[in-house]
Amino acid sequence: MNTRHPVAATLAVAGYIVMIVPILFVVATAFTDGETLSFPPRGFSVRWFGEALSYQPFVGSLVTSLEIALLATVLALAVGVPVTLAIHRGALPGKGLVENLFLSPLIVPELVVGLALFQQLIVTFRIDNWPVLLIGHTALLLPYAVRVTGAALAGSDASLEEAARGLGASPMRAFWTITMPLLRPGIFSAALLSFITSFNNVPLSLLLQSRKTQTLPVTMLDYVQQSYDPMVAAISTIILAATIVIAVIAERTVGFAKIFGGING
Amino acid sequence: MNAAAQFENVTQVFGDFTAVDGIDMTIPAGKLTTLLGPSGCGKTTSLRMLAGYTRPTSGRILIDGNDVTRTAPEKRGLGMVFQSYALFPHMTVAENVAYGLKLRRVPRPERDARVAESLELVGLGHLASRKPRALSGGQQQRVALARAIAIRPRLLLLDEPLSNLDARLRVQMRAEIRRIQAETGLTVVLVTHDQDEALEMSDEMILMRAGKIMQQGAPADVFGSPKNRFVADFLGYENFVQTVSGLVTVRPEHVEIVPGTTAPATGLALPAVVTDVAYRGVDQIITVTSRDQNGQVTLMSDVRADDAPRVAIGDDVIVTAPESRLISIEN
Numbered sequence: 001m002n003t004r005h006p007v008a009a010t011l012a013v014a015g016y017i018v019m020i021v022p023i024l025f026v027v028a029t030a031f032t033d034g035e036t037l038s039f040p041p042r043g044f045s046v047r048w049f050g051e052a053l054s055y056q057p058f059v060g061s062l063v064t065s066l067e068i069a070l071l072a073t074v075l076a077l078a079v080g081v082p083v084t085l086a087i088h089r090g091a092l093p094g095k096g097l098v099e100n101l102f103l104s105p106l107i108v109p110e111l112v113v114g115l116a117l118f119q120q121l122i123v124t125f126r127i128d129n130w131p132v133l134l135i136g137h138t139a140l141l142l143p144y145a146v147r148v149t150g151a152a153l154a155g156s157d158a159s160l161e162e163a164a165r166g167l168g169a170s171p172m173r174a175f176w177t178i179t180m181p182l183l184r185p186g187i188f189s190a191a192l193l194s195f196i197t198s199f200n201n202v203p204l205s206l207l208l209q210s211r212k213t214q215t216l217p218v219t220m221l222d223y224v225q226q227s228y229d230p231m232v233a234a235i236s237t238i239i240l241a242a243t244i245v246i247a248v249i250a251e252r253t254v255g256f257a258k259i260f261g262g263i264n265g
Numbered sequence: 266m267n268a269a270a271q272f273e274n275v276t277q278v279f280g281d282f283t284a285v286d287g288i289d290m291t292i293p294a295g296k297l298t299t300l301l302g303p304s305g306c307g308k309t310t311s312l313r314m315l316a317g318y319t320r321p322t323s324g325r326i327l328i329d330g331n332d333v334t335r336t337a338p339e340k341r342g343l344g345m346v347f348q349s350y351a352l353f354p355h356m357t358v359a360e361n362v363a364y365g366l367k368l369r370r371v372p373r374p375e376r377d378a379r380v381a382e383s384l385e386l387v388g389l390g391h392l393a394s395r396k397p398r399a400l401s402g403g404q405q406q407r408v409a410l411a412r413a414i415a416i417r418p419r420l421l422l423l424d425e426p427l428s429n430l431d432a433r434l435r436v437q438m439r440a441e442i443r444r445i446q447a448e449t450g451l452t453v454v455l456v457t458h459d460q461d462e463a464l465e466m467s468d469e470m471i472l473m474r475a476g477k478i479m480q481q482g483a484p485a486d487v488f489g490s491p492k493n494r495f496v497a498d499f500l501g502y503e504n505f506v507q508t509v510s511g512l513v514t515v516r517p518e519h520v521e522i523v524p525g526t527t528a529p530a531t532g533l534a535l536p537a538v539v540t541d542v543a544y545r546g547v548d549q550i551i552t553v554t555s556r557d558q559n560g561q562v563t564l565m566s567d568v569r570a571d572d573a574p575r576v577a578i579g580d581d582v583i584v585t586a587p588e589s590r591l592i593s594i595e596n
Contacts, residue, residue: 156354162318163351165338167365167416177364181355 023240030233037228048234058235061219064130068215069198072137073191079138080145081187085179087146088153089161102146105139113139114207122208129210136204141194148193152186153179192250196243268330269294269420269452270315275324277310277476284310286476287324292420292469297446297453299463302473303499308456309424311473315454316422317341328419344413344451348425350405352397358384358408359393365416383411386445403434410442414449421446423455427462439466460500464488472496493595502592503565506533506555512596517567519590522551522574523583533586537564539576549573553584 025039033043052058080102086092087099105113117136121127160182164174205215214222216235224232270292277285285307292298292315300308313319314326317338326334333341353361359380366376384390387407397405406426413421426442427435443466446453457463463470464484472479472487472495480487480496491497494505497514504515515533526536537553540563549570555562564584568574576582 157349157351159347159349159351160353162338163345163347163412164353164364165318166316166341166343166345167412168339168342168368169364170337170339173368178353 026233027237027240029230030237032230032233035229037230037233041230048230049238052231052234052238055231057214057219057223058216058231061214061216062235064213065199065216068133068137069195071134072141072198073194075134075138076141076145076194077149077187077191080142080190081149081183084146084150084153088150089158089179099146099150103143106143110140110201110203111207114204118207129208129213133205133208133213133215136208137198137201140201140204141198144194144197145190148190149183149186152183152189156182188250188253192246196246267294268292269328270454271325271327272311272315273325273327275311275314275321275326277307277314277319278322283476285314285321288473288476288478290471290478290481292452292454294452295450296468297443297455297466298469298471299467300454300456300471300473301458301460301463301499302479303458305475306473307476308458308473312422312424312454312456315420316343316345342416342418343420343422344416344418345422346406346409346413346424346426348428350397350409350429352405352408352412354397356396357393358389358395358397358400361397361408362412362415365412369416379415383415384408386414386448387411387441402430403438406430406438410445414445414451418451421449421451421453423453425456425458427457427459435462442466464500472499474499490592491594497592497594504586506535506562506564508533511593513591514594515586515590515592517550517565519586520564520566521568521585522553522566522576523585524574524576524580526581526583532588533584533591535562535564535584537582537584539578539580539582542576542578544570546570551576553582555584 029037029039029041030048031044031046032038032041032048033045034041083098083102087095092098114136117132121132121135122129160178161174164178165171169177200217201215202217202221205218206221209215209218216239220232220235268291272288272290274287274289275285276283276287288307288311290311300311302308310319314321315328317333317336317340321334324334325332328341328343353364356364362380362383363376366379371379380393381390384393387410389404389407389411392400392404392408397408400408406429410426423442427438430438439462442453442455445451455463455466467484469481470484470487471481474495480492487496488500491500491502491514494512494514497505501516502514503517504520506513506515513533522539536556538556539551540554541550541552543550543552547570548567551566551568551573553564553566555564566584574582
């Protein structure tokens with residue numbers, strides 16, 4: 001910590017406290033032996049983890065959440081990466097407009113998007129909730145796919161592909177041997193961010209859910225409105241642990257600076 | 266002259282900007298040809314059309330007598346060095362150089378030999394396993410050269426190859442590129458905006474302006490007898506005087522300033538007023554404004570400082586130049 005900037009240092013410590021302490025409370029209460037979600041926890045036990053993992057609504061919605069997050073990420077990348085390539089490398093007329101279109105889900109309130117999808121697809125066309133949820137999440141993730149992979153491309157020299165072509169590579173070959181390796185960290189970052197964004201989403205999922213199809217955050221929200229036992233803290237802790245594992249993998253493979261540097265790139 | 270490449274009435278239009286305007290040119294085989302001109306003159310566009318990265322709006326491009334106007338860059342077999350070098354950052358120096366050979370399915374032992382040979386040619390054999398980002402600008406430039414040479418290109422194209430290097434290295438690389446050209450016997454086309462670079466390096470020089478070719482020829486021929494005002498100006502002639510027989514130009518080092526008002530009988534002789542005297546150590550540059558021609562003409566004299574006439578701003582002088590140094594040009 002830099003002692004020459006006491007104000008900055010104090011703010012940094014305050015920031016850590018604000019961010020981490022509430023999480024510690026949740027983790028601590030998850031290990032309680034008592035019946036209520038209270039602090040300090042009463043005794044030590046892991047029984048609430050067992051309860052959480054055998055509570056069907058949590059498990060079912062966790063599976064739904066994972067499926068939606070995974071598929072929406074894949075779809076968003078499948079659409080977003082070619083769009084990014086077209087924006088950054090192609091002779092696309094109105095590039096700015098296209099880029100703004102794909103970034104717009106970041107600005108338009110999710111509730112509005114959710115309501116629009118709900119009205120059109122669920123009410124009017126009577127499409128099942130599950131595919132609509134997938135469509136909504138895919139739209140939500142497109143900005144990440146376009147922006148984060150775009151940052152990786154923008155940072156690389158456009159004459160690289162030309163150089164490859166000049167040396168004898170077909171456009172396909174140049175793409176796979178030059179563009180793709182340069183894009184890989186960007187795609188990895190975009191995938192990670194997308195997955196987490198989808199997995200954590202509440203507003204969109206709230207509007208597009210049904211009894212049968214619910215994501216975990218929505219189920220948890222429902223649950224804490226009705227009961228106040230430590231099962232919610234337990235499932236939160238499980239998710240936290242999983243996130244930490246993902247974060248460690250990301251840090252080891254690409255590095256956080258690279259991943260999150262991509263947002264502003 | 267044996268032609269390695271030819272442009273036949275080639276035009277390139279981008280939107281409402283005509284980058285290259287119906288040019289005809291011949292690139293001689295086994296020589297170093299420079300495309301010279303100010304930015305926006307169409308020299309880089311011409312090189313990119315030759316490489317196949319942009320397709321001409323109209324006209325034909327021939328390489329070794331074959332029409333390649335619609336041929337993709339990967340089918341042209343040319344070596345290109347980009348201004349940014351465009352080295353593949355995820356590959357080592359040796360992998361960069363081997364890239365074109367792998368695509369040509371050159372067998373491993375021969376590939377390794379040619380990579381080593383190319384790197385040796387540019388003096389970088391010892392850095393084969395480095396990544397590009399661990400190299401200096403000058404070294405990256407050499408890798409880009411080696412990568413282009415390794416595929417034994419029909420033409421070696423260099424787009425402003427020296428502009429990202431510092432002044433000393435740039436002068437050093439001029440000789441280096443000349444040496445490589447001589448050793449390999451390759452036909453080289455080099456784009457530059459630096460007239461000194463072009464004069465020093467070229468066998469053949471093509472001067473462009475606003476999408477048109479202004480003059481083509483050996484450096485000494487172009488420099489010795491510029492055809493028009495643009496060429497003369499670009500090559501540093503500085504002085505332009507309208508005489509009874511037309512526009513003439515003369516280089517500053519051939520202009521003499523004589524104090525007083527008595528004119529010699531032959532050659533150029535203009536009464537003028539000194540407007541600036543710049544001492545530069547070895548030489549001295551005296552700027553004057555002619556009393557004739559409505560005071561419109563500014564002339565420059567570049568003389569050795571040791572021999573410089575003692576004149577000051579505001580002095581009346583006669584500007585003279587011998588008849589033999591005057592060159593008639595088109596406006």
